[in-house]
Amino acid sequence: MMEVALFGAGRIGKIHAGNVVRQPGVRLRYVVDVDGAAAGALAAAHGAQVATADAAFADKSVGAVVIGSSTDTHADLIVRAAAAGKEIFCEKPVDLAFDRARTCAAAVKRAGVACMIGFQRRFDPTFAALKERLAAGEIGEPEMLVVTSRDPGAPPVDYLKRSGGIFRDMLIHDFDVFRWILADDAATVYATGSVLTDPAVGTVGDVDSTAVTICTRRGRLALINTSRRAAYGYDQRFEVLGSKGMLQAGNHKPTEVTSATSANVSQDKPEHFFLERYRAAYALELAHFFDALATGKAVRTSIDDGVAALELADAATTSWREKRIVEL
Amino acid sequence: MMEVALFGAGRIGKIHAGNVVRQPGVRLRYVVDVDGAAAGALAAAHGAQVATADAAFADKSVGAVVIGSSTDTHADLIVRAAAAGKEIFCEKPVDLAFDRARTCAAAVKRAGVACMIGFQRRFDPTFAALKERLAAGEIGEPEMLVVTSRDPGAPPVDYLKRSGGIFRDMLIHDFDVFRWILADDAATVYATGSVLTDPAVGTVGDVDSTAVTICTRRGRLALINTSRRAAYGYDQRFEVLGSKGMLQAGNHKPTEVTSATSANVSQDKPEHFFLERYRAAYALELAHFFDALATGKAVRTSIDDGVAALELADAATTSWREKRIVEL
Amino acid sequence: MMEVALFGAGRIGKIHAGNVVRQPGVRLRYVVDVDGAAAGALAAAHGAQVATADAAFADKSVGAVVIGSSTDTHADLIVRAAAAGKEIFCEKPVDLAFDRARTCAAAVKRAGVACMIGFQRRFDPTFAALKERLAAGEIGEPEMLVVTSRDPGAPPVDYLKRSGGIFRDMLIHDFDVFRWILADDAATVYATGSVLTDPAVGTVGDVDSTAVTICTRRGRLALINTSRRAAYGYDQRFEVLGSKGMLQAGNHKPTEVTSATSANVSQDKPEHFFLERYRAAYALELAHFFDALATGKAVRTSIDDGVAALELADAATTSWREKRIVEL
């Protein structure tokens, strides 16, 4: 039986808790959160106990930690978990600072523990099927990737202030998709952005709409467009043009109802936001994590992937701030 | 805590077991099956015990039964469960014989217990959303219903022999959809059918392809087309024409990948069969059942619905056999 | 140069005139219509002359007639044209009376002229492509045909009175589609219908909503659903289930714009009515007619097809009126 300590009892922590308890041979032992009431409620719902971080790390019976607490705690928890010899699942990003993320990666490597970063999109049934078909050669060699990534609405300005900026906070997932799908290294990054949805975003030095172009070492092109606000919901699509065709990953809809009226022929909007769209992906990534631990296989989204995505986010941030093309 | 006895440890029994244990306040206490090994394995997987039917009915702590055993056992188990004062969830059909189904309904009524029949399609997210929008008046008054209901492949001939014929075995779901969606009583039923997919179907006195037309008391029209074999998978669609428009329920797909090649532009086939397509519906119907028990609300698909669907199946069988229009 | 006399300067006559003048080697010589002003305007627009029927038939230089006048004139004009040795293109139906239609067919045969009936749907790009792929074996043997055929709104009651009833007026096209697609003879026809859109339809002894089931000699099944009113426009779809798959013919839309808003994701309604939906088909059927004349090939939709479709319309009318299954 693998005993697990969960850090973070918020929105994503609840998702992970539900998925942890569904794994055969895995038990949720502790929930750790600075908000004692939240930790207590989540622990109670799943027959776990509330603990401090110290206690969780000290307990030898705990074999793995799932880190879903706030971003600024990730690096410290990873380092401590690695030191304590725990296997690690951690939400993205590793850290907002590239150097600190690299330090974490080194600590993980020294400790010889697994450290999976929660790039859940790789486990989305649609995205994963596309990747598999691409890898099987269905459209030949990939040449161009177009990613559309739009949230239904911006988080509070207070959150934005501490977010590290849109490239690190939101596009980090898209940078990981880029790396995963094109399977090539970025040679140049160009990023531009605007404040179009809410002037408040600009007051904290951030943008809400971005366009990023990456050219890889082999000349493959990636175009990423992002917005903090899509009135029709969470828009998560990408398409790959290959030498023999194109593969597109479309949005998921709540239902398959079509309505034809005197106005038009309509269908559902996309799933509202990430908790709905990636519900299956969140379950599958944790299943993969525990399966990898059980079978000794490597995790599919390692801390190195987390570091590499952050490097791209940093490059994009620099490109946008300094209005120049960044070479990597 | 509601203690539950599950009858049947086969394919559908496993689905129900998994959904029972997920309900808050509900515990799977017993698994009953003539195949002791199957019962044992399923019980063990969910921390339940194997029991005989007698023992399960005798245990006063058991508040509800879930019947997923073979069709020929349904009626007897319903009557015994009702006599024992247990709340009942039973897979369709109540029985292959109309009179016996009515006897069951009477027994349930006398006992004053709930008896929900497993017309899971009413709980399918797409079908349920369509019904809700229809009821809300989105397309005015319903006028015409077209149901397409095709299996990916026929069951073994051995099964067909004991199935009661395609109208009772397969179309019973479609008859329930008809009653639910048009909310009107059938006035006439016309059914015709052919053996087109496999001559073996004809040797047991059945057909594999059918066309059924129902005209309701208010003149609404329903056309149901059914086949035991659709090479592209499980095809479960219907559409309602109303005075102000049309609502269509389409198939669900495993993923939203689109592939464009020199051949064509393609998407996934529909979900393969009922276990995949109605996965969510099976979970939602049991959630509804236990919620109805907990809150004292009526169950949405009662034994009367089971009897009424069977009456239509009988009428269709007669129409087909006697080559005539049947009035109800 | 093939000289043509056009009968009928109404809505469909105008369509045909425009298509006649576009054929290479074909000249519109005369326009004949009881409404002299309409004839004059149409003739003028295309550099033709107004003539009486007598004059048109008497003119030896006229090689072909295109009959787009009112239904009650078709039979007489066909017989006269055949007697005059003219090649004939005539709008459906040949006549509302089956015997009279057969008389026309005999006259045509005696005269040895071509006589093409305007079942334009066979020339619709979507329908024709489906037929070709079906014939090429893409889905194996056809087993089931489901036809959806709905008008955007009913014609005036005055028209309905003289229309021959919905089965002869509207479904005659669907009966031809059935014959063309399944390539098998009807063995039994069952038709039912209701007045659901406007009580006035019932006052003239007609219905506005129908369900027709045909079983062919080889056991293939066809289900046709029809309504005089679809709030979302002209709905012209059919699908064929075959032993190896399904082919569906969908509606055509004016544009490929998709709109995603906070309400839903919508597309255009289907093309409004037959003039829009079958614009290409009307052009292609006349091109085929004149090409067949020029090359000596048989026309693809002969007067025998017109007679056969009428026979099905009669059978359906009888089935509906007498509430019984009609054997053919």
Next chain:
Amino acid sequence: MMEVALFGAGRIGKIHAGNVVRQPGVRLRYVVDVDGAAAGALAAAHGAQVATADAAFADKSVGAVVIGSSTDTHADLIVRAAAAGKEIFCEKPVDLAFDRARTCAAAVKRAGVACMIGFQRRFDPTFAALKERLAAGEIGEPEMLVVTSRDPGAPPVDYLKRSGGIFRDMLIHDFDVFRWILADDAATVYATGSVLTDPAVGTVGDVDSTAVTICTRRGRLALINTSRRAAYGYDQRFEVLGSKGMLQAGNHKPTEVTSATSANVSQDKPEHFFLERYRAAYALELAHFFDALATGKAVRTSIDDGVAALELADAATTSWREKRIVEL
């Protein structure tokens, strides 16, 4: 009667000839081409005469010219036509050299004649409907434009040599779409490109795959992705994200047939290439041109639009060549 001289009897010339003769009140008088046989055949097909450029310009009865000859002749023909007082329709581009294009625009202005540039996409039914709905406020203020523009295959290398490069030859249409849809001026342009489909493209100093990002003065973002080769045909889509939703222009398909087999569910590829996809647009742009002349309205795609698109093409070429962001 407006008499027209057509320059160019090649592929696009034939399209224009067919559309000219369909305009009421317009007559195709002359066809001019260095290839006398081609000119003769096209003139004969439409009842026109072959003429030299000199003769066509000298004939006072000629009111308008349609220029569909090779790119290197456009500027000279525009200047001569303007001097002769003819109204002008000219295929894109005005010229490959920006200064020369501006000189043409000045000549046109001095002469006071109309000069419409053949940006036919603005007349495509789907694109035009999208623009109209955008202008009507359906999705609020536009924020982001994503253009996908891919040819089915590259032209011969010999053509590429004289094409002015992919940004001037192929993307000039996309730059016009950008200007038309976002209705704002470009502030910065970034372009990158690769040789991915055929090394021969690189040998003539061109690329076959490009990514262009434009930021407008108001901060709106446009991302254009282009390839010379899409195995699935001509891919012509764009989407606009606005403050209240999104409008997407999708590809057109030859038919609306759907095929469901054991492999997948498929539809037609997009229309093969520009002659098929923009057939309606080519007809509508000429109808607009002659209607504008007849009514004295301004043409919708003026020579200024041609100059402005060329300016963007130049900026993109510079950005790509010099690996830098270009400010306008």
